[in-house]
Amino acid sequence: MRLTLNRRETELTPAPLERLSDTLRAQGLTGVRVSCSEGECGSCTVLIDGRPVTSCLMLAAQAEGTSVETIECDDPATAALQQAFIEEQGFQCGFCTAGFILTARAFLARTPDPSEDEVREALSGSICRCGAYPFITRAVLKAAASLRGAA
Amino acid sequence: MTIIARSTEPVLQRPATLTEALALSGPGSVWWAGGTDLWLMIDRKGLRPEALIDLTHIAELRAIQTTGAETTLGAALTLAELEASPLPAVADTVRSMCTVQTRTLATLGGNLCHAAPSADLAPVLLALGAEVSIAGPAGTRRIPLDGFFTGPGRTVLSAEEILTAVHVPTPQRQTAAYTRIARTVVDIALVGAAASLTLDEECHVLDARVALCAVAPVPLLVPGIAEALKGRAYDGLDFAGCAKMAEEACAPITDLRASADYRRRMAGVLTRRALTTAADHLRRMPCA
Structure with missing residues (x-):
């Protein structure tokens, strides 16, 4: 099957019932982290045509013809969020971070100047077991400000 | 459910029209849409479909x-x-x-x-x-x-x-609201209630409905709501009677999320809240 993976035309041959998260990890994209395997925790989030999806709940076959982006994809908004997460200490163990950053990236693309409450709601599909939520919220607001400045 | 060992897994088929989709249907085939519930039934509950037919590429189903x-x-x-x-x-x-x-x-x-x-x-x-x-x-x-x-x-x-x-x-002068109780945003509803209110040209209630979820084997409409509210002026409506009707209409179970008694009481509380919110929305709507 053909798809655009991290902005490159790619051909993949997943098994019929292979989950997208497994397909991506087998491609070396190990920023896709699988934790709960049932779409509750958000750590395996990738972007499909710009929208966040928990890739553990999706068959690879469903991604045929779409554009899939992972944390490994070179992107200015991803970079701004990564920098803000570092500066605000938006993580401890880092397992959930890629999912938070990609979800935040899709959110900021539609909502460039969000309130704190909007950020918290937008990120409610991701769980951080280290409890870094206040720092994550701050990091997303900081990245939003820096992206607005860059625009 | 019987788990049958098989050498080949079903391939996700992608019909572009309803006619094609219906022609693909056969014994053991299942319709696939987002797959978020169905995948978990395959992955966790042993569902073994013979064929998966993806309906999300049929244009008329997405309009x-x-x-x-x-x-x-x-x-x-x-x-x-x-x-x-x-x-x-x-x-x-x-x-x-x-x-x-x-x-x-x-x-x-x-x-x-x-x-x-x-x-x-x-x-x-x-x-x-x-x-x-x-x-x-x-x-x-x-x-x-x-x-x-x-x-x-x-x-x-x-x-x-x-x-x-x-x-x-979508009648004129109609508003609706849904309200639910859940432990977290991700959680399923412990109890949910929706209400709609429709006014006539004199701002009196023309029609009203209340429906509930998670309080019976199926989502249900509460009988008698329209009759109870019809003809009344929408401002200052008392919804206590409707709340009681909702409590009487439901048949909840006790499970790990909530007791039957709690669900029944909350069906009444949420009915009042949903009707009140729908009435609040009406206030922002110009009336004849």
Whole structure:
């Protein structure tokens, strides 16, 4: 099957019932982290045509013809969020971070100047077991400000 | 469920039209939309379909059409797409469902056909008086959503039939609201209630409905609400009687999430809240 993976035309041959998260990890994209395997925790989030999806709940076959982006994809908004997460200490163990950053990236693309409450709601599909939520919220607001400045 | 060892897994098939989809249907085939519930039934519950038929590439199942009298929502619209639907109560409901990430995949038709007693879209669509279109080998039929659900995980659909669209009447001077109790945003509803109020030209109640989820084997319409409110001025309505009717209409169970008694009481509380919110929305609407 053909798809655009991290902005490159790619051909993949997943098994019929292979989950997208497994397909991506087998491609070396190990920023896709699988934790709960049932779409509750958000750590395996990738972007499909710009929208966040928990890739553990999706068959690879469903991604045929779409554009899939992972944390490994070179992107200015991803970079701004990564920098803000570092500066605000938006993580401890880092397992959930890629999912938070990609979800935040899709959110900021539609909502460039969000309130704190909007950020918290937008990120409610991701769980951080280290409890870094206040720092994550701050990091997303900081990245939003820096992206607005860059625009 | 019997788990049968097999050497080949079913390939996800992608028909582009309803006719093609119906022709692909066969023994053991299942319709696939977002797959968020169905995948977990395959992965966790041992469901072994013979064939998977993806309905999300059929254009007519993804359309939103508004005529003068009703809005038609294609059954394969995703919850994320419904956030921008022209029906405010539906858009509000969707924003309270599952997670942002799951809403990208999960669909309107999937939420209804999975027929969970707690399905959040069921009460709001019942309260809005929705009907559904169903396509099958023998043709299409259109029936009220009230009556579509026959039990937990069961509907009137036969295995060969596809839910294609939900039709929502959009009368003038109508508002609706859905409210639910859940432990966290990601959690399923412990109890949910939706209400709609429609006024006549003199600002008196012309029609009213209350529907509940997670308090019975199927989402249900509370009988008698329209009769109780009809003809009354909408400002200063007392909803205590309606709350009592909701408590009496439900048949909740006790499970790990909540007791039957709690669910019954909350059905009344949420009925009052949903009606009050719908009435508040009416206040912002110009009346004749």
